[in-house]
Amino acid sequence: MFSETRYSTSPKDIPHFTNERLREEFLIESLFIPDQLQMVYSHIDRMIVGGYLAVEKTGDISDGSAVGTPGFFDAREMGIVNLGGTGTVVVDENTYIVEHRDVVYVGRETKSVRMSSKDPSNPAAFYMNSVPAGYPVPSALIRQADSKPVTMGDEEHANKRTLRMYIHPEVSPSCLLLMGITEPAPGSIWNTEPPHVHERRMEAYVYFNMAPEDRVMHFMGEPSQIRNIVVADRQAVLSPAWSIHMGAGTGPYCFVWGMTGENKAYNDVQPVAVKDLL
Template identity: 60%
Template sequence: MTMRVLYGVSPNDMKTFDTARLRAEFLIEGLYRPGHIEFAYTHVDRMIVGAATPAAEPLSFGDGAEIGTPLFFTAREMGVANLGGAGKITVDGQTFALANRDVLYIGRGAEKVTLTSDDPAKPARFYMNSVPAGRDIPHRLITRAEAKALDLGDEARSNKRRLRMYIHPEVAPSSLLLMGITDLAPGSIWNTMPPHLHERRMEAYCYFDLDEADRVIHLMGRPDETRNLIVANGDVVISPAWSIHMGAGTGPYAFVWGMTGENQAYTDVDPVPVATLK
């Protein structure tokens, strides 16, 4: 298990960043390595994002040494989305089977998590969001069928999409984590339209199901000082509360969104008209 660290920056600092610095501060690459668990700790609301790709052998974690607690889950909760082949997650002896696009909620107090792939030739790709938690909530598997689906957007504007809420007060409770998956309709390229801010919550985007040759152009920054990141399959973007977020793909793609902050009100957003962006 490896843990890299990202430090938050202010929007004024970002004005001076070149492409390399922008990517270093906000883009997490290379999380999916067969046979490894990779984590990145961001000081933006202390979210940890991670990925595990079990091969022939199981992968396990649970020690909290790198975050200064006895256990990883001493004061944390986590959502784990399976973006690959079928796999299993065992939490302190309780085993959950995850198909593609199933999500497991792991509550505060867990001691050991073990991840396996049913078929090493078609490995599971477990994507993880973990945030500080203030209460104990039981572990729970949320299947794709159990998620709450919302159909959004407009085909004529190339932003038609289906958003599924998994870890959300209306589906499966948590302390502070929100997590879901959005799939774009065939022919649509734009996500999260209109762009918006939510000053009370940060967000992490994990883009997946992109062809090797395709990219997502992720737009971020203050509405009057936008920047872009060119994002490949499996890359994660950290979006601070002060930043807009929207993107367009050169081909089909989907993304996992994870949020934490002061509340869990999904509609607590401040829309930004596209015509005002600079």
């Protein structure tokens, strides 16, 4: 099932990494291959990052042998975000029509998930985050209209953006998974200002709605040793709890953020002033 396995990395190693090594450890370049389920298992809080570009075939997630359980969801939950055209997600007996930027939450003890497209010429692109879960929560469809938007930043600093919460205690519950979508306003390029760390939660991102020629400069690392990864459309980045996150795009873009760890509280975030970055 897994196309790759990624292992945890010490922050002390990062200053010695080449750009190639940094990308090998933290960037996931090929998540959306037509009709192929792509799953990357990360030992950073055991998050699985996946993608399925549904063209002609239906993607199925049910077998748990790769995670050591009879069923994939015996001890896991998942969030599925549609980054493409209209799709269908069937969670056991529940069928959800999933539009662009809608999210499906899949709870622990689910037996199977099947994903397909309405129109192969405009295929659904399903992006997935799956994490261990201690108890079951009912599966749900969270439409973009049902998400909770929060506007941050300002035009003067080119960081005005809207963060939408989907899988979140204020919108739709889960065990430990959090997911949402952030979109910079027209003319703004920076996201997640000021940068921050949260020692009790890791995070994963996938950037999307980018032109082929554009890139996001994704900054990561400890505040005293920041590094950057150049990211293209529909590529994902793993971010350990010790790492900052900050990005700037050469054109319009959005990103899905997914988190898991000790808690789901946002009040333990530790901001880092830009003037203190090195």
